[in-house]
Amino acid sequence: MMTLWASAAILAASPAAASQADLDRMAATMGYRYTILTNRPASCPTGTPRCFEADIAITIPDAVPGVPFEIRYSLVNPVLRIDSDLFDNRTVNGDLNVLTVKPGRSLKPGQTYHVRLTAVGAFFSRNHMMPHATLAAPGLSPRVIAATRTGTDAETGLETLPFVAPMTDEAALARSAPDDRTVWRTPERAYALYAERGALAAPVDVAILPKPMTATRPGGPSVDLAKGVAVTTSGIDRAAIAPALTALAVGQGAVPVTIRRQAGMSPEGYRLTVGKGGVAIDAADAAGASYALRSLAQQIAAEGTVLRPLMVQDAPRYGFRGLHIDLARNFHSKAEILKLIEQMAAYKLNRLHLHLGDDEGWRLQIAGLPELTEVGAYRCADLSEKTCLQPQLGADPARDAATNGYLTAADYGEILHAAAARQIEVIPSFDMPGHSRAAIRSMEVRYQRLIAKGDRAGAERYRLVEPGDTTRYSSVQHYDDNTLNVCIDSTYRFIDAVIDDIAALHKAAGVPLTTYHIGADETAGAWKDSPACKVTMAREGLQPQQLGARFIERVASDLAKRGIAVAGWSDGLGHTDPARMPSAVQTNIWSNLHGGGVAEAHGQANRGWKTVLSIPDLGYFDMPYAADPNETGYDWASRGVDSFQVFGFMPGNLAANAALIPNILAQPKPIADTVPLQSGRAIAGIQAQLWSETVRRDSQVDYMLFPRLLALAERAWAKPDWEPAYVAGTAYEPNDARVDRARLLAGWGDFAGRMGVQMRMLDRAGVTYRLAPPGARIAGGRLEANAEFPGTPIEYRTGGTAWRRYDGPVAVTGAVDLRTRTPDGRRASRTVTVSP
Incomplete structure (x- = not known):
């Protein structure tokens, strides 16, 4: 999840002043072209195991104002060196670098200049290049270079990046590692793959997704719902299932639909019976009744309103079936979130994890701390960050751009109501103590505002940095100022204020806050030279690397006192002392299957924690669907996570996934169960993640989530036939015969057969799901x-x-x-x- 911005100072021959009109003309007419040259250069700078080379071609307009200019532009990876007769490079902070014209050199009108970049890692997708390069000059308002704006493909409706050259040379653009077996999914390779997978696909009789535990067709006459239905309920409030009733899309009439609460059923379970002139639903609770109605709606979409007799007995495998949406890196609208909530309900997902605060944005209005959204919810060209954050991730710097913005308290309340009406719990997330730059910068603006008024006590009340802290560090995203100081009281006052305000929003909506996600991941090596932390470390006998765990333990305890369960990512939580943690802890496992994820999941489940599988190589939907330079998504965890890979996942026997899922280099590798799951311990559920660094539009949210979210919903709900029973300590090999591939392909054929109906329903719902090319x-x-x-x-x-x-x-x-x-x-x- 790395992204790099840079700024190039272009000096013309004359020092004459330029007007805003001059700058505007230059931004409108400047040429700009980015080309990835190779992922296999002859050599990389010393100490860098992998690098790539790219070219930025900048064409200077015929009329060039005679003052310094900057071109701020983004790359996915950090720049290692520049090969240019004209430019030097220096890193500023995080995403921001500066290219400067070498002393004594100047740029000529009408000329094209090439900047050859060597950068860390590899560049596998055209869509990693960030748009909206910006032209800036002292004293003038910056302007986006028109050539770098995004476009829209007329046929697909998807975002395009016209300034990025096509990537066509598979050999040059392959990873430099000689043992990488990844190949692009060309039409010919896709044909062979689809032929293998689709050989058993056939039209299905029962179209319900996720697949029910049992579905049978008893004899008897059909039931004609076109006549309209008369719904009666017993033991279940009709208002609690109103959205599911609406989804039936059948008017009122005489056909009886009876819905009853039934004791003794599994939570969220239901029995759906169609026949004898009507529909009967027995359910454990309102969730089960809603899911029965959703299943009925899908079957109506498949059969029409004249239904043959049907009996479905159903209940979920896992109680936690989640979806994580990142609004922080790029904002996504309330309308998109509400649409997703309805689709979650349709496919029986019941946890919405809203990631609302990170380095690049703060997305929820907090009473009493207006700077969090006035400053932290916007990225613009103000590099002083007095009015906004630095322009990260290719965001359009316009304040009204779709990637800017936040949820008001009223918006959030509406989301809570919509989710609760569909039996979905909302889990808010604000990453800390790392990934907190938006909060830190916003609170610095607050500090300066109150200091200017002479209110030092008020200014320092929520300040998140310690002026005397001289620690130098670099985060995963290359920031040196994105980590809260965990040794100062104002940090905890800030956290308390945020939590209490969010709890109040939940209370006002009638939806108590039960789980709060603190992130707790990817904390850089901060605090070593903090005076406050030196005192804390001396007092408690700690090392700097232990401070993060103590922070998590303290915040978790503070949440528990409020009756709120703490949630966090597994890497940070794994460093805590379980004895110092509350009994109620949710941990999201995000290590790869081949990168220690099995041991981490079992180890944290063995602590008694609610363990949710968020594993990247099947659950990170910001990864591309396939290894293809035209697909969107970061690829640090996987070059391709398609619906088949998600569908084939075996959550109840993690090591067994070695039979189906290769590592990041597309190498089949064994997986050993080195930390067995203890008796009485279990996985709590599965969650899909969509991080939004490369996802700028709501339509891209749909594209990245669907249809593979349906495959994940199936795996969270129903146990797969091909999953071997878990035996502690058992290792699995690639293509292991204990995983029945014939059953997997038969199951996929059934799933694929149900997808035709689901695609029609998604079309009607306005979901711009991905269509795989043929x-x-x-x-x-x-x-x-x-x-x-x-x-x-x-x-x-x-x-x-x-x-x-x-x-x-x-x-x-x-x-x-x-x-x-x-x-x-x-x-x-x-x-x-x-x-x-």
């Missing part, structure tokens, strides 16, 4: 094509002619373009090309 090959002069989900419409064209529907193998000459379409025909996938 697989295709040309064999013997005939085009053969297939889709990830059988039945998805496929179109093709040759030589730029009109698109035609693909209905089966067809004779072609030359290269062929292909794409898939949504069932409603409104959107298309990316276009791919296959050649003879």
